[in-house]
Amino acid sequence: MQPVSLRKVEQQRLICFDLENRPLAYWYDGETTSEITAFGWKWSDERQVWTMLLRPDGRFTCEQIIGGTLCRSTLSQEDAYLSFVGELGKAGVVYGHNIRRHDLPILNAGLIRRQLPTLGPLLTTDTCRDLPRRGGMSYSLENLAAYYGLPGKKFTMSQPAWEDASRLTDGGIALAEKRVASDVLLQERLRAKLLALGLLKPPKVWTP
Numbered sequence: 001m002q003p004v005s006l007r008k009v010e011q012q013r014l015i016c017f018d019l020e021n022r023p024l025a026y027w028y029d030g031e032t033t034s035e036i037t038a039f040g041w042k043w044s045d046e047r048q049v050w051t052m053l054l055r056p057d058g059r060f061t062c063e064q065i066i067g068g069t070l071c072r073s074t075l076s077q078e079d080a081y082l083s084f085v086g087e088l089g090k091a092g093v094v095y096g097h098n099i100r101r102h103d104l105p106i107l108n109a110g111l112i113r114r115q116l117p118t119l120g121p122l123l124t125t126d127t128c129r130d131l132p133r134r135g136g137m138s139y140s141l142e143n144l145a146a147y148y149g150l151p152g153k154k155f156t157m158s159q160p161a162w163e164d165a166s167r168l169t170d171g172g173i174a175l176a177e178k179r180v181a182s183d184v185l186l187q188e189r190l191r192a193k194l195l196a197l198g199l200l201k202p203p204k205v206w207t208p
Contacts, residue, residue: 012092016191017041018183019103020176022166036110037165037173039084040180042188043091049181050087052080056168078114085111088122093203095125097141097187100206108208121207127190130201141186150189155182 018040023032039052039060052060052075060080064071075083084107088094096103104119111118128139138144142154155178157165164172165179194200 013090014044014093014095015041015087015091016044016184016188017088017094017096017099017103018180018187019106020165020180021106034106034109036106037168038176038180039080040177040184041084041087042184044188049184051177051180052084053173053177054168055173061173078116081107081111081114081116085116085119088119092123093125094122094206095127095187095191095203097183097190098126098128100124100126100129100204104206104208119208121205123203124206125191125200125203127187127194127200130204131194131199132201141183141190144190145186148190148193150186150193152182152185152189154186155179 019036020038020040021034021036024035025033027033035054037054040049042049048070050063052062054060054077055074059074059076061072062075062080062083064073104122104124108119127144128141131139142156145153155175157175157179161172161175165176166172191200
């Protein structure tokens with residue numbers, strides 16, 4: 001499939017997303033399996049960053065607008081995954097930082113574990129991978145944002161904070177929510193800056 005022109009992309013509804021995950025079990029050579037603990041996303045035509053957060057009981061806390069009021073409810077893991085996949089499916093373009101190598105494969109693994117339908121092809125922009133070739137330069141979200149002086153910053157977490165997040169303590173869940181929301185906002189600003197500089201390649205279809 002031919003790349004979609006950037007002009008056509010801007011005429012579509014875009015969704016920016018990020019995931020946080022925790023290690024579950026040792027796999028090989030010190031590598032671990034992963035489980036999603038936080039979903040975060042934002043539509044291009046909305047200001048709200050939406051989140052779903054894993055709780056100790058295995059359910060996800062989610063946000064909904066009911067009667068004009070932002071409310072929190074809970075979903076089973078299966079319903080949470082299906083709800084998020086449904087959001088991605090409504091977007092013309094899905095984007096984030098390193099999503100093709102990290103977030104989308106982890107999401108697909110989570111669907112497979114839960115015996116749910118896997119992801120279909122998605123038109124994606126990756127603010128980590130869709131840049132010109134370069135060397136001797138960090139392309140982390142935090143560092144690219146710093147290079148360009150973008151407003152806001154990545155919510156950094158110490159190792160003890162990550163351990164709390166992995167244990168799903170109340171404080172750890174709150175930290176994971178701040179982290180995933182800050183990443184979504186920073187990714188949105190980074191994409192806009194890269195487009196303005198003419199550095200972002202056209203979107204590509206990601207196929208599971």
